[in-house]
Amino acid sequence: MNKTKWLIAAALGIALIATGCSSGGDTKGGNTGTATPPAASDIPAAYTKNCASCHGKGLEGTGSFPKLTNVGGKLSQDQIKTKIQQGGNGMPAFEKMLSADEINSLSSWLAAKK
């Protein structure tokens, strides 16, 4: 009887350790997947590459180039998309430089900046 009880306790213990380890491993795996710091992860790579030189790394604007920190409160997503595609007034047109996907994701990301 004693021996059986001990075996059950041991089996439960091993099961608990095993689940504890595997869930710990999963969490760690998820964390390493998002290695970028929170502040930088909000900025799409396409923005940093194509837009940051004028509009600033954090959307703050540079010189006479406008800030985009609250552009979503000023322009609709469609208007932002048109601006990126066609440029104008000192802004280059990106229609041929970026894919439709990149333009769409940039405009929806910017439209959320209110």
Ligand code: HEC
């Ligand atoms: C060579 C500099 C330059 C680059 C590069 C540039 N822009 Fe601009 N952008 C401007 C200028 C200048 C304006 C203001 C134009 C105007 O008033 O019509 C502007 C305006 C805008 C506006 C409208 C802002 C407002 O308040 O009306 C948006 C949105 C915008 N840019 C997004 C982008 C995005 C996204 C990129 C990258 C794909 C980009 N820009 C790259 C110069 C630039």
